[in-house]
Amino acid sequence: xxxxSPLPDDLFDIAVIGAGVVGCALTRAFAMAGARxxxxxxxxxxxxxxxxxxxxxxxxxxxxxxxxxxxxxVAAGHAEYLDIHDRLGxxxxxxxxxxxxxxxxxxxxLPALMExxxxxxxxxxxxxDRTALREAxxxxxxxxxxxxxxxxxxxxxxxxxxLAYLTQAMAHGAALRRNCPVTDGAFDGTGWRLTxxxxxxxxxxxxxxxxxxxxxxxxxxxxxxxxxIRPRKGxxxxxxxxxxxxxxxxxxxxxxxxxxxxxxxxxxxxxxxVGPTAEEQEDRETAVLVPATLDALxxxxxxxxxxxxxxxxxxLYAGLRPATEEKEYRVTRHPxxxxxxxxxxxxxxxxxxxxxxxxxxxxxxGFGQGDGQGTGWTAxxxxxxxxxxxxxxxxxxxxxxxxxxxxxxxxxxxxxEVAAALTGPLxxxxxxxxxxxxxxTMGRCQGYHCAARLGQxxxxxxxxxxxxxxx
Amino acid sequence: xVYSASRWCPKMADLPQNPAxxxxxxxxxxxxxxxxxxxxxxxxxxxxxxxxxxxxVPRHCAHSPYGLREFRRLMTGPAYARAxxxxxxxxxxxxxxxxxxxxxxxxxxxAVTSDVGPARIAARLVMLATGARESxxxxxxxxxxxxxxxxxxxxxxxxxxxxxxxxxxxxxxLGTELVSFSALLTCRLAGIRPMAMIEETGRTTARKPSGLLxxxxxxxxxxxxxxxxxxxxxxxxxxxxxxxxxxxxxxxGLIVTGRFRPEAxxxxxxxxxxxxxxxxxxxxxxxxxxxxxxxxxGNLLRPVETAGWCWAEGRSVGEAMLRTLKGTLAPDxxxxxxxxxxxxxxxxxxxxxxxxxxxxxxIRVAVPSRGRLSLQVDxxxxxxxxxxxxxxxxxxxxxxRPDALQIEVRLAQDQQExx
Numbered sequence: 001x002x003x004x005s006p007l008p009d010d011l012f013d014i015a016v017i018g019a020g021v022v023g024c025a026l027t028r029a030f031a032m033a034g035a036r037x038x039x040x041x042x043x044x045x046x047x048x049x050x051x052x053x054x055x056x057x058x059x060x061x062x063x064x065x066x067x068x069x070x071x072x073x074v075a076a077g078h079a080e081y082l083d084i085h086d087r088l089g090x091x092x093x094x095x096x097x098x099x100x101x102x103x104x105x106x107x108x109x110l111p112a113l114m115e116x117x118x119x120x121x122x123x124x125x126x127x128x129d130r131t132a133l134r135e136a137x138x139x140x141x142x143x144x145x146x147x148x149x150x151x152x153x154x155x156x157x158x159x160x161x162x163l164a165y166l167t168q169a170m171a172h173g174a175a176l177r178r179n180c181p182v183t184d185g186a187f188d189g190t191g192w193r194l195t196x197x198x199x200x201x202x203x204x205x206x207x208x209x210x211x212x213x214x215x216x217x218x219x220x221x222x223x224x225x226x227x228x229i230r231p232r233k234g235x236x237x238x239x240x241x242x243x244x245x246x247x248x249x250x251x252x253x254x255x256x257x258x259x260x261x262x263x264x265x266x267x268x269x270x271x272x273x274v275g276p277t278a279e280e281q282e283d284r285e286t287a288v289l290v291p292a293t294l295d296a297l298x299x300x301x302x303x304x305x306x307x308x309x310x311x312x313x314x315x316l317y318a319g320l321r322p323a324t325e326e327k328e329y330r331v332t333r334h335p336x337x338x339x340x341x342x343x344x345x346x347x348x349x350x351x352x353x354x355x356x357x358x359x360x361x362x363x364x365x366g367f368g369q370g371d372g373q374g375t376g377w378t379a380x381x382x383x384x385x386x387x388x389x390x391x392x393x394x395x396x397x398x399x400x401x402x403x404x405x406x407x408x409x410x411x412x413x414x415x416x417e418v419a420a421a422l423t424g425p426l427x428x429x430x431x432x433x434x435x436x437x438x439x440x441t442m443g444r445c446q447g448y449h450c451a452a453r454l455g456q457x458x459x460x461x462x463x464x465x466x467x468x469x470x471x
Numbered sequence: 472x473v474y475s476a477s478r479w480c481p482k483m484a485d486l487p488q489n490p491a492x493x494x495x496x497x498x499x500x501x502x503x504x505x506x507x508x509x510x511x512x513x514x515x516x517x518x519x520x521x522x523x524x525x526x527x528v529p530r531h532c533a534h535s536p537y538g539l540r541e542f543r544r545l546m547t548g549p550a551y552a553r554a555x556x557x558x559x560x561x562x563x564x565x566x567x568x569x570x571x572x573x574x575x576x577x578x579x580x581x582a583v584t585s586d587v588g589p590a591r592i593a594a595r596l597v598m599l600a601t602g603a604r605e606s607x608x609x610x611x612x613x614x615x616x617x618x619x620x621x622x623x624x625x626x627x628x629x630x631x632x633x634x635x636x637x638x639x640x641x642x643x644x645l646g647t648e649l650v651s652f653s654a655l656l657t658c659r660l661a662g663i664r665p666m667a668m669i670e671e672t673g674r675t676t677a678r679k680p681s682g683l684l685x686x687x688x689x690x691x692x693x694x695x696x697x698x699x700x701x702x703x704x705x706x707x708x709x710x711x712x713x714x715x716x717x718x719x720x721x722x723x724g725l726i727v728t729g730r731f732r733p734e735a736x737x738x739x740x741x742x743x744x745x746x747x748x749x750x751x752x753x754x755x756x757x758x759x760x761x762x763x764x765x766x767x768x769g770n771l772l773r774p775v776e777t778a779g780w781c782w783a784e785g786r787s788v789g790e791a792m793l794r795t796l797k798g799t800l801a802p803d804x805x806x807x808x809x810x811x812x813x814x815x816x817x818x819x820x821x822x823x824x825x826x827x828x829x830x831x832x833x834i835r836v837a838v839p840s841r842g843r844l845s846l847q848v849d850x851x852x853x854x855x856x857x858x859x860x861x862x863x864x865x866x867x868x869x870x871x872r873p874d875a876l877q878i879e880v881r882l883a884q885d886q887q888e889x890x
Contacts, residue, residue, distance in 0.1 A: 238609075242739040286704060291614040310747070312732075316609045317617070398571070401588030405569040409521055410736065412571070412584075431619060444736065446607040449522075451622065452531075452629030455636045 003176060003425065007196075012036045012175075012203040013367045015194055017182050017217055019043075020051035021352045022344050023209035024162035024169070029356035031174035032382065035367040038201060039166070039174060040194070042181030042213075044462070045433030046166060046426075047159055050211040050348065052436070053234065053287065053319020055263055055276060058092065058154040059350040062117035062125065063099075063255050069329050069358070071120050074347050076354030081156070084353075088164040089386030090157065091393035093268050097153030097250035098128070098137065100144050100304075106254040107145045113254065114148050124151050139246045141303050153250050155268045157391050158349050159436040163426065164387040165352070170425055171383045178429055185221045187336040192221075205337040207359065212284040212322045214330070214342035227330040227342055232259075232323040233287050234276025234346075236316070237297050240444050243272035243311040251304055257327075260346060262297065264304045269411070269439060270392040271314060274301035280323075287318035314444045321345045329355070333362070388417060390439050407457070408450045410443025418457055430462050487565070490515040492792065493581055493594040495572050495737075498527020499541075499778045500769025501600030502555045502564075503785030504792065509562040511793050516564050517592075519583060521571040526552025527602055529778050531628035534656040540779040549632070551778065575599075575741040579764040596764055596792050599752065600785060601737070603770035605650065606730035608701075613727070615701030615711070620724040624654040627726055631661050639724030643710045644668040645698055648729035648863050650775070652681040658726075659688065666720050669696045669712060672839055676729070676863050701725060729863060731774030748815035749773050749835075755805050755820040756827035756870055758788030759795075763802035766792050773817040773833050776865065787828035800824055806875065808832075812842070812882030814862075823873045834866040834880060842884040844868065848875045858882065 014030050016023045019041035027039045043049070058081055061074030085092055101107035110127070117125045128136060128147045136149070170176060177198055184195035185206070194201040210217040218225035244266050253261035259278035267273055274297055294316055302309045323345050324330055330343035339359055344351065389395065390413070397403050397414045404415030421428050421437040428434035431454075440454055441447040447454070491514030494501045501518055502525070509516040524530060529537055532548030539545060542554055559566065573589070574582035579597040583590050605623040613621075620639050622630070630636045640663055644654055647670040658665050668685050673695050675682035685692040695715035702709040702719075710722045733751035744761035746753040751771045752760045758768050768788035769781040776784075794800035805822030814837035818829050832846070839862065845855030846868045854869050871878045 241736075286616050288616055288700070289614045291612045294612060294614075313610050313612075316612070398573075398584045399589055401586070403584075403586060403588075405523070405586050406521060406571045406584070409571060412573075444607075445604050446609060446623075448604045448607070448623045448625045451626035452633040453523075455630050455634045459634070459636070 003178065007177070007199040007201060009202070011191065012038045012201065014205050014207060015040060015192065015201050015203040016207045016209055018049070018208070018210040018213075019046035019166070019176070019178070020049055020209065020211045021047070021158070021162040021349050022211070022341055022355055024166040025352035025356040026207055026209055026341070026359060027174050028165040028169040029360045031169040031172040033360055033367065037169065037174040038203065039169070039176045040180045040182055040196060040201065041176070041178045043178065044430040045178055045428060047162055047436060048432065050320055050322050051158070051162060052432070053236070053317050054158050054346065054349055055236070055265065055273065056155060056158040056267055057250060057263070057265065057350070058156045059347055060122045060150060060152045061120050061347070061350070062122040062150050063113065063260070064120055064347070065327065066116060066119045069331060070347060070351065073329070073351035073354035073358055075121055076357055077351045078152070078354075080353040080357065081161070087384040087386075088168065089389055090161055090164050091268055091389060091391040093155040093266065093393050095153070095155055095249055095266060096149055096151045097252050098133070098147040098149055099252045099254060100133070100140070100147040101254055102143050102145065104145070109254050110146060110148055117150065122150060122152070125149065137247055137249060137251070139305050139307055140251075141306055143303070149249070155250070155266060156349070157268050160387050160390065161349065162352070163437065167385050167387060167426055168383070171385050172380070176426070182217065182220070187338070191337065205339070208338065208340040208342065211344070212320055214322060214340060218340055218342070221338065222334060222336060226332060227324040227326070229284065229343070230323050230325065231281050231284050232321040232345070233279040233281050233318055234321060235287075235289060235293055235297060235318040236273050236275030237294055237301065237313055238267070238315040238317070239272040239274070239308065240312040240314045241270045243308060244270050246272060246305050246307050246311075262300050264301055268391040268393055272308075272311075274298065274308075276319065284320065287320050289316050289318050312444065315442060315446065331359070388420060390417065407453050408438070408440040408443065410445050410449070411439040413438045413440045422457070422461055431458065434458065487515050487517060488592070490517045490592065490594050491796065492516045492596050492598065493592055494518045494598045494600060495581065496520065496527065496600035496602055496769070496771075497525035497556070497566055497568075498600060498602050498769060499529065499555060499782035500785030501527070501598065502559045503782045504598050504600065504768060504789030505564040506559045506562045507786050507789035508793060509559070509564045513793065513796050518559070518564055518566045519570045519572055519581070520566060520568045523568055525556050525566045525568055528625065531625070531632040532653055532657070533628070533632055533660055534653065537778055541782050555782070572737060575737050575743060575765070577742055577762060579762065595796060596766065598788065598792065599737070599760070599765060599767040599771055600769045601734040601771050603731040603733050603774040605728060606732060608727050611727060611730065613698050613701060616703055618701065618703035618706050618708075620703070620707035621701060622724065622726055624650050624657070624726060624728045627654060628657050631657060637661055637663065639663065639707070641666050641722050642724030642726050643698070643720055643722045644726045644728060646670065646728035646730070647675040647677055647682065647692070649677045649681060649777075650731070651728040652677060652684050654726050654728050655684060655688070655690070665690050665726075666722050667691045667693050669693045669698065669716070671695070671697045671714070672861070674861070676861050678864075698725065731770065733771045733774055735771060746815075746817075746819050748810070748819075749817055751817075753819045754817065754829075755822040756818045756829045757791035757800065757822065757824065758784075758828045759791070759802070759822070763795070768828075773815065773835070775863070784829065787830070791828040805873065806878060808871070809877070809879035810881070811879065812884060813880055816880055821871055821873050821875070821878060827870055829870070831870055832868040832880060834868060836860050836862055836866070836882065838862060840882060840884060842882055844880070844882050846871060847879040847881055848872065849877055
């Protein structure tokens, strides 16, 4: 079944609503366990909501509330990512993190945070006094007093990871529908009928992974929701590649009750970023860039790494976290064959694989093919499709022959990479989707040099073209 | 989708191993130098161009005036670019398009990649002529959402010229530099009708007669006004402004023009010294970099000058390269010129020798300025004038003597004008 063919009449085991990182990981876990899964996404492409803007860190969960589901899922997600990343072609940059105290009060808080880390099973944290800290990060501002190192906080590609999860899920038979919002649904005691613009989806069970719309999907399908999404905006400043060398660790502040605070870290693509802010807002769709806030972010970045003042900005972006009235994840099993995976805030990228495993392990019934009813079904051999590497952590396409030439000169994206991202079952459906798959136009010129060529290769390809139809 | 990589990037398996000169960039400066050197018979001269077609920025500027200095007739940008390419080829220059330089190495040697994969090319001399690009929306810290339809002049011109694509109908143009009026002319030729041109400072940056163009075309020019916020999710639906015209325009696009910066991404990872003022390589009056096997010319040195200026500069630096190849211009680090009160200056060093390639000091200010600009040599003013200047405008002083012991360019501000 391709994404363009009519929805099949047959029964799915599970419909996952929302193709963010959590939805992609859930789809993978269930498809690989033998379930018939369909993933429904309302946007033009996957990763279009909360998953499109984050700090791209693979956390250990050292600072999560002890004993929380979040702590467990982040730890499990971290472990599984390291276990599978190679086989899926996913990069990891093993930088480690420093939690840095800038004031006396923050310094006094370090021992308790280190103890919390140990209680969360992160036993390899260790303290650095001022001298050791300066040795570890010579570029830090003079006010840095002390820190502790969390060696297994790493950098990953926040878009390649879910793309790989879904690619593997689809290789195991999962179906994907984009531009396919669920507009209504009915549970008849044994299964669901979900209404979408592309037709009705029949499924035994539903998993709500709708991120910023998690509460609304609960309301729509169940008539109730036990949480309310309170979108929390995070703005970021990205510096040009020469700034990559200013720091080796992920530089974390001492966290507050509501946020991990402003981070300075490298990106897996060779940049340096400063962010995010934490700003509550009503709007679930748009994250507006505010110059005054970004200026403050830049100034904070220059306090942390004074040499940043001499570096060029490459990009600004803002994301929305699906926060709720509580810090803990909002995972609920409903009697109507439905599970809600809601309120997955900043740590979703790290926790996704762990969350998926958690939901799968707690699943009450078996699946159509593998329910142990003596049908003789055995799970097919696991396949490990590799996603292309676009990070600086591995060899790039431009370094091998036959790449067709460079299309995006700032990010060294080849014609062959763009062509690959525009074909196949998970082909990019929007310019934003193509950017996330290849990094075209995301470098220092922001499209000055490649907009024209990009206009050519995407002409007539996207549902929302680069150029308006009436143009 | 119809996709053909080969149509875009012709197979290029014949990179010469040891050319006399490698020129990086095929705009007016690079082609002028290449032509001069090839005509002088220095040996193989190759030009490496990362785009699909050579010619640089002018190849997308479908309006006049181009070519007066070089061809003694009025041409459009694309015709001018084609003429420069034809002249270079006639002189024996080999132009390789679709080749990206990835690294500059001592030797000199450049690392490249193209469809045939990575390679290295050694030469006797290398010229960097990679030009400049406009500042982006991010660099200008423009707030709001990030919909499609926010473009630089360069991207707009390439979209229209190469693809025949019209990205919007009623955009706002931000900026009033020469390039901003180029954007205006491009819009007009494409049937796009800008809603307004807006300028953050109190007056138009470009000199007359360009500044009169919006009035002639009936397009409002709003000075003292900035972009506060871009609105729209998938596409631009409005531009909110701040300042003198704190208003909202129902525009469907934003053209972010000017504030050029050198296309100098190869420098930070190289052994060459970068000048923090210009962002380009540090050069002496012969266009020589800190490694005397490397030369540079054109807008890489100093955003931003006209195509004609870059062409003349490319020729002059080409002559200095010719003298170097003949052994009549010896390498010498020379003396670094000090500066105060100005934001950028080129050349930054003065070396011994006559017949400079850069025959004036080119200076820029970061903010609208008024005051005394003076060239101090060994403690006394040898040239100076009372100056009233805007950022992005050309300011020149005579070149100081190479035998000085101390040189400084000084701008003593009377007052700093508000924006």
